[in-house]
Amino acid sequence: MPVPLRLDPVRETLLLTLSARALDSRAPAPILGDAGAAAVADRIAEDTGYDFRKLKLKPSLVTSTALRARKLDDVVRRFAAAHPGAVVVDLGCGLDTRWARCRPPTGVDWYDVDFPDVIELRRRYLPDRTHLVAADVTEPGWLQVLPEDRPAVLVADGLLPFLPGDSFRTTVRRLTERLPSGELALNGYTRFAAWAMKYHPSVKALGIAAAQGFDDPREPEHWDAGLTLAEEQLLTRAPEVAAFPQPLRALTRLVALSTGLSRQGARILRYRF
Numbered sequence: 317m318p319v320p321l322r323l324d325p326v327r328e329t330l331l332l333t334l335s336a337r338a339l340d341s342r343a344p345a346p347i348l349g350d351a352g353a354a355a356v357a358d359r360i361a362e363d364t365g366y367d368f369r370k371l372k373l374k375p376s377l378v379t380s381t382a383l384r385a386r387k388l389d390d391v392v393r394r395f396a397a398a399h400p401g402a403v404v405v406d407l408g409c410g411l412d413t414r415w416a417r418c419r420p421p422t423g424v425d426w427y428d429v430d431f432p433d434v435i436e437l438r439r440r441y442l443p444d445r446t447h448l449v450a451a452d453v454t455e456p457g458w459l460q461v462l463p464e465d466r467p468a469v470l471v472a473d474g475l476l477p478f479l480p481g482d483s484f485r486t487t488v489r490r491l492t493e494r495l496p497s498g499e500l501a502l503n504g505y506t507r508f509a510a511w512a513m514k515y516h517p518s519v520k521a522l523g524i525a526a527a528q529g530f531d532d533p534r535e536p537e538h539w540d541a542g543l544t545l546a547e548e549q550l551l552t553r554a555p556e557v558a559a560f561p562q563p564l565r566a567l568t569r570l571v572a573l574s575t576g577l578s579r580q581g582a583r584i585l586r587y588r589f
């Protein structure tokens with residue numbers, strides 16, 4: 317007998333991204349090819365009766381979620397290869413299988429952080445070799461678990477829009493105060509993209525009302541967090557767009573002609589600290 321999942325709408329967004337990566341893995345030309353995501357989504361559907369179809373995932377959300385995961389994985393892999401003994405912190409990890417995709421070298425310690433009920437789900441569905449941190453990322457206490465003397469790469473995939481007010485900035489400031497050096501990588505949302513997100517059919521289906529973003533990729537340099545912009549990747553211009561299904565590919569190529577419009581879509585921002 318299936319036991320229904322009880323998650324509030326912000327937590328439930330983890331099923332959107334999981335489902336997007338699962339659908340990508342089943343596409344004729346996958347962008348991320350994460351079969352592990354499909355296996356977890358199938359098990360959840362079976363155990364809980366969760367109807368992923370209610371999320372109304374469109375091809376654009378599937379491809380952009382898979383592509384941003386791929387780009388963020390690249391950041392983590394490069395950092396872990398260049399810094400033996402590094403620390404990886406996945407902020408708002410949801411049920412992402414990033415550790416299994418990246419398989420960091422031994423000596424790298426990986427911390428997956430999300431709300432306690434989400435971490436419970438991780439224990440059940442993803443017995444990876446990571447440190448599970450059951451906490452609200454915006455609270456200061458959990459940072460004590462992070463080693464203070466090792467370079468760190470911080471990833472925030474799909475987290476920024478759901479943190480209220482300036483809590484993302486405060487959280488990043490606390491992290492960069494604690495950690496000696498490293499990188500922060502996230503998928504950025506402009507203010508407009510964050511505002512428009514609540515009208516997206518999949519987000520609307522979950523009843524999310526407000527979201528956060530920032531326009532200028534250099535804005536975080538003024539957060540007193542010691543961040544310096546290292547890279548802004550506009551994903552409309554990524555080579556992987558060649559694998560997008562039509563007519564999405566043609567539309568994406570058109571949007572790619574404009575930097576302003578491309579910024580409203582998926583972009584990866586990477587900072588050093």
Ligand SMILES: C[S@@+](CC[C@H](N)C(=O)[O-])C[C@H]1O[C@@H](n2cnc3c(N)ncnc32)[C@H](O)[C@@H]1O
Pocket residue numbers: 326327328329330331333334407408409410411412429430431434451452453454472473474475478479
């Ligand atoms: C869109 S999902 C993305 C999940 C995951 N990064 C992925 O790509 O599948 C947003 C995640 O952020 C988590 N989250 C939102 N606010 C949080 C907070 N204050 N503390 C911890 N996790 C949070 C949610 O529980 C959810 O797992």
